[in-house]
Structures are given as structure tokens and as C-alpha cells.
Amino acid sequence: MNDNMLTMRNLKVVFPSNAGMIRAVEGIDLDIRKGECVAVVGESGCGKSVTSLAVMKLLNSPPALMRVDELRLDDEELKDYSETKMQSIRGQHISIIFQDAMTALNPVMTVGRQVDEMFLRHNDISKKEARKRTLEALELVGVPEAKSRANNFPHQLSGGMRQRVLIAMAFACMPKLIIADEPTTALDVTIQAQVLEVLRGMQQKHDVSLMLITHDLSVVSNVADTVYVMYSGKIVEKASVRDLFKTPHHPYSYGLLASVPKLSDTKHQFVQIPDSVPHPLRKPSGCYFHPRCRYATEQCKKEMPPLERFDNGREVRCYHPLNVTDTELQS
Numbered sequence: 169m170n171d172n173m174l175t176m177r178n179l180k181v182v183f184p185s186n187a188g189m190i191r192a193v194e195g196i197d198l199d200i201r202k203g204e205c206v207a208v209v210g211e212s213g214c215g216k217s218v219t220s221l222a223v224m225k226l227l228n229s230p231p232a233l234m235r236v237d238e239l240r241l242d243d244e245e246l247k248d249y250s251e252t253k254m255q256s257i258r259g260q261h262i263s264i265i266f267q268d269a270m271t272a273l274n275p276v277m278t279v280g281r282q283v284d285e286m287f288l289r290h291n292d293i294s295k296k297e298a299r300k301r302t303l304e305a306l307e308l309v310g311v312p313e314a315k316s317r318a319n320n321f322p323h324q325l326s327g328g329m330r331q332r333v334l335i336a337m338a339f340a341c342m343p344k345l346i347i348a349d350e351p352t353t354a355l356d357v358t359i360q361a362q363v364l365e366v367l368r369g370m371q372q373k374h375d376v377s378l379m380l381i382t383h384d385l386s387v388v389s390n391v392a393d394t395v396y397v398m399y400s401g402k403i404v405e406k407a408s409v410r411d412l413f414k415t416p417h418h419p420y421s422y423g424l425l426a427s428v429p430k431l432s433d434t435k436h437q438f439v440q441i442p443d444s445v446p447h448p449l450r451k452p453s454g455c456y457f458h459p460r461c462r463y464a465t466e467q468c469k470k471e472m473p474p475l476e477r478f479d480n481g482r483e484v485r486c487y488h489p490l491n492v493t494d495t496e497l498q499s
């Protein structure tokens with residue numbers, strides 16, 4: 169039996185430009201098991217959105233050139249599917265939740281009708297039955313007074329409520345995989361936590377797979393099962409969320425943890441990572457992270473480290489992986 173909902177092997181995406189080739193994604197493998205929440209984390213520009221668009225084959229070509237050895241959703245190989253076939257896959261099996269609900273929703277249609285449409289598109293049901301399901305769905309994602317809220321237009325709802333409507337819509341077609349690209353970035357911190365809780369609750373209730381994309385490691389701790397840390401188009405660490413927070417092995421993952429307030433409040437002195445990600449046209453030699461890494465050696469400057477397997481399925485791309493213990497992080 170195939171446990172994987174998504175299997176992607178060796179994804180490469182480049183954007184040709186006058187100044188040279190922008191290598192946005194450089195050979196990424198991604199596995200999402202059935203019912204699993206996988207987070208893809210990394211700073212701006214590291215290739216998270218391009219990866220998620222590639223999974224749905226939504227990259228415009230040109231300008232993008234995409235290559236992948238394997239792209240399987242459940243038991244279906246999507247690699248050579250035409251755009252028409254992909255449209256039916258996207259409509260039926262993959263849902264997307266974007267960061268900006270205001271642009272994702274139709275401003276001149278009530279939110280209730282927009283959720284109705286999702287149910288009507290995927291089921292042979294009456295409008296009345298669709299509305300019944302819409303109200304149930306809105307209640308499930310925590311929209312209070314769903315009956316009257318359903319008659320509101322998007323601009324009449326708060327950002328958090330709009331995001332809940334998008335979640336209700338994403339689940340309406342009972343997809344196999346949901347991709348959420350920075351679903352809570354535009355919201356206040358407290359609302360962010362609530363919306364993520366709703367997303368996680370819905371994901372578990374419906375047992376779908378979730379790919380959660382975020383630049384903020386602190387949002388994944390209560391939501392994700394597995395985390396992929398990306399840097400400059402490559403995976404630098406893959407680990408269970410527990411292992412990653414307990415003992416980050418890649419210096420970049422360790423640095424990202426510094427931005428998690430809960431952890432950085434402890435006495436342990438996290439060292440924030442200096443500088444920023446390299447320009448995609450000026451990636452350094454060797455390990456792309458070496459100019460920002462305080463453990464970098466001559467070897468790191470010359471050779472790209474391979475992604476090595478550790479215990480518990482962890483994978484790390486580093487010649488000098490850290491072994492920070494739990495106690496060091498906590499004390």
C-alpha cells in the first residue's frame with residue numbers, strides 16, 4: 169500500500185533572465201504521507217512558493233522551466249499531465265489556501281455563496297442542501313453566527329474570519345492535499361494561532377494531507393508533523409517537528425529557532441543569523457549557507473554538502489551538524 173499522498177523527486181525550477189539563470193529550486197525531494205502535515209520553512213526567496221506552485225504545476229512557462237523526475241499524488245503520476253488534466257486534479261484533489269483572502273475571495277459575492285459554489289461544484293446537490301453544508305462548514309471553522317455572516321461580503325469580515333472562510337472552501341471539495349502558502353502571515357499573532365488551530369483541527373478531522381508554507385518557524389510547532397527547512401533553493405534539513413525543535417542539526421535551522429519567541433525567552437543565548445539569503449544570481453560556492461555560518465570551514469567554502477540521513481528519518485545537509493541537546497536549548 170502506498171502511504172504517501174505526495175511524492176516528489178528531484179524538482180528543479182529555473183527562471184532564465186537577461187542577467188543569467190535564476191536557480192529557484194535545485195533538486196528537491198518531498199514526501200507527504202496520508203493525513204500528515206508537512207511544513208516547508210525558510211526565509212524569503214528560498215523557493216517555498218515556487219515549490220508549492222510546482223506541485224500543482226501552476227508555474228507559468230515561460231518564464232519558469234520546471235523539471236521533475238516524479239510527481240505523484242496518491243497513486244497518480246502527474247508529471248506528464250496536460251493542463252486540462254491538471255485543472256481537474258486541482259479542482260478535485262488539491263486545494264490551495266493563499267495568504268491574502270481579500271484577493272482570493274470574490275469581492276462582489278457574499279461569502280456564503282462562494283462556499284455554496286464549492287459544494288455545488290463537487291456534489292450533485294440542491295442549492296438548499298449546499299447552503300446547509302455551507303453553514304455547517306462555517307460553524308466548523310469557527311465563524312460565529314454563520315447564518316447571518318454567510319450574507320456578508322468579504323470586506324465586511326475581519327482578516328481572521330476571511331481566512332476561516334477560505335479554509336471552509338478548501339475543505340468543501342474533500343481534497344486529498346491542501347497547500348497553504350503563508351495562510352496566517354497577514355494576521356495578528358493571536359488570530360494567527362486561532363486560525364492555525366482551526367486549520368489543524370479540520371485537517372485531522374478530515375484526514376487530508378497538508379503542506380504548510382511559512383517563513384516563521386514559530387507557527388509550525390503545534391501544527392506540523394514534519395518540517396523541511398529550505399535555504400536558497402535546497403533542503404538543508406528534514407526532521408519531525410519534535411526532533412527539529414529539540415535538537416536542530418543544521419546551523420540554519422538552529423538560527424531560525426532564534427526567532428521563536430517561546431524559545432528565545434529562555435536563558436540560552438541564541439545567535440541570530442547575520443546578513444540575508446544570497447541573491448539568486450550570486451549564490452556562493454560550496455555550501456550556500458557558509459558565508460553566514462559561524463561553523464564554516466574551508467571544505468564548506470568549496471563543496472556543497474550532500475543531504476545525509478540520520479536516525480528517525482532526519483536528513484541534514486551539513487559537514488558539521490550540531491548536536492545541541494535538549495537541556496542546552498531549555499536552560
Ligand SMILES: Nc1ncnc2c1ncn2[C@@H]1O[C@H](COP(=O)(O)OP(=O)(O)OP(=O)(O)O)[C@@H](O)[C@H]1O
Nearest residue numbers: 183190192211212213214215216217218219383448
Ligand atoms: N516569475 C519569476 N521570475 C523570476 N524569478 C522568480 C519568479 N518567481 C520567483 N522567482 C525567484 O525564485 C526564487 C524563489 O522565490 P519564491 O517566491 O519561491 O520564494 P519564497 O520562499 O516563497 O519567499 P517568500 O517568503 O518571500 O514568499 C526567488 O529568488 C525569486 O526571486
Ligand SMILES: [Mg+2]
Nearest residue numbers: 216217218349
Ligand atoms: Mg512565498
